[in-house]
Amino acid sequence: MPAKINLALKVGGRRPDGYHPLATVYHAVSLYDEVEAVWAEPDEFDVQVTGEGADQVPLDDSNLALRAARLLARTHGPYDSLGASLSIRKAIPVAAGLAGGSSNGAAALLACSVLWDLDVSPEALRELAAELGSDVPFALLGGTALGSGRGEEVVPALARGTYHWVLAFGHHGLSTPAVYGRFDELTPDAAAPEVPDDLMGALRSGDPALLGAALSNDLQDAALDLQPRLRQVLEAGLEYGAVGAVVSGSGPTCAFLAAGEAAAIDLAVALSADGVCREVRRVSGPVVGARVLA
Ligand SMILES: C[C@](O)(CO)[C@H](O)COP(=O)(O)OP(=O)(O)OC[C@H]1O[C@@H](n2ccc(N)nc2=O)[C@H](O)[C@@H]1O
Numbered sequence: 127m128p129a130k131i132n133l134a135l136k137v138g139g140r141r142p143d144g145y146h147p148l149a150t151v152y153h154a155v156s157l158y159d160e161v162e163a164v165w166a167e168p169d170e171f172d173v174q175v176t177g178e179g180a181d182q183v184p185l186d187d188s189n190l191a192l193r194a195a196r197l198l199a200r201t202h203g204p205y206d207s208l209g210a211s212l213s214i215r216k217a218i219p220v221a222a223g224l225a226g227g228s229s230n231g232a233a234a235l236l237a238c239s240v241l242w243d244l245d246v247s248p249e250a251l252r253e254l255a256a257e258l259g260s261d262v263p264f265a266l267l268g269g270t271a272l273g274s275g276r277g278e279e280v281v282p283a284l285a286r287g288t289y290h291w292v293l294a295f296g297h298h299g300l301s302t303p304a305v306y307g308r309f310d311e312l313t314p315d316a317a318a319p320e321v322p323d324d325l326m327g328a329l330r331s332g333d334p335a336l337l338g339a340a341l342s343n344d345l346q347d348a349a350l351d352l353q354p355r356l357r358q359v360l361e362a363g364l365e366y367g368a369v370g371a372v373v374s375g376s377g378p379t380c381a382f383l384a385a386g387e388a389a390a391i392d393l394a395v396a397l398s399a400d401g402v403c404r405e406v407r408r409v410s411g412p413v414v415g416a417r418v419l420a
């Protein structure tokens with residue numbers, strides 16, 4: 127199940143329910159966690175996690191994959207007779223602004239609906255996804271999509287071509303509520319978010335230079351405020367030839383757009399040698415969302 131980056135993230139003032147209204151463009155990229163679901167005893171649910179950052183992932187009921195399995199069983203099954211044992215192999219760093227947990231939640235919804243042979247409509251799955259978290263409906267959909275509401279309302283966006291990215295991972299994660307909280311302090315009079323027309327136009331053109339110039343993130347200043355070192359990371363990527371640079375979502379991952387595949391290889395090598403970040407990964411997008419391999 128893929129990670130996402132936000133190509134644009136426009137954020138309005140905090141709503142009475144504590145969430146912020148968004149106009150965002152999600153983009154799924156080729157960095158995947160795997161979630162496996164097998165039958166367990168009725169009413170028994172458990173999860174194991176291995177791989178990148180596994181020690182930072184909760185194994186209790188706050189685990190998004192476990193929550194997804196329980197939610198699906200409660201709403202669409204004979205709950206007492208369903209159970210699942212989940213295994214997650216993580217490659218998406220935790221608390222990185224790449225929606226790793228959300229992708230695990232989406233994957234568990236799909237995997238368990240197949241495992242238990244439930245008849246769940248795509249719309250019902252989307253509603254459960256939205257209940258789990260703002261980024262989860264996009265994780266089901268994948269590709270490139272416009273997100274509104276608190277991010278849970280998604281429609282596919284018209285996009286041409288494949289884009290080559292370099293992701294720079296940080297040493298420490300960032301908490302999403304903390305970044306939104308700092309955004310509130312820095313932007314007390316945030317305007318209603320508007321669809322980023324320049325970015326939508328750049329996506330239709332398929333030109334990486336246009337897309338690079340249109341990348342934007344209203345949470346970026348808040349993320350930089352909490353992790354000032356990210357400024358150096360962004361500068362380094364641009365110095366090594368990226369046509370655009372942006373912090374993904376609530377950060378701290380920095381996403382660099384390259385002019386093409388060869389430029390992405392050069393950029394990844396240069397950033398890696400520089401040592402300004404913990405690790406770099408080359409990915410491409412868009413890719414499809416959560417899929418079941420039975
Ligand atoms: C930063 C993004 O990744 C951009 O796509 C998302 O907005 C975050 O989505 P997410 O992690 O799925 O967030 P949720 O699990 O729904 O909410 C976690 C917390 O993030 C904050 N939150 C989230 C989404 C939103 N539109 N406004 C918010 O203020 C709230 O403090 C909320 O309690």
Ligand SMILES: Nc1ncnc2c1ncn2[C@@H]1O[C@H](COP(=O)(O)OP(=O)(O)OP(=O)(O)O)[C@@H](O)[C@H]1O
Binds near residue numbers: 183300
């Ligand atoms: N399956 C999971 N994988 C990773 N983190 C999880 C999972 N379930 C719950 N969490 C919790 O969610 C927190 C955020 O992790 P996640 O990797 O989803 O962050 P993120 O990519 O910054 O999220 P987003 O971009 O959606 O805001 C973690 O600190 C962890 O406590």
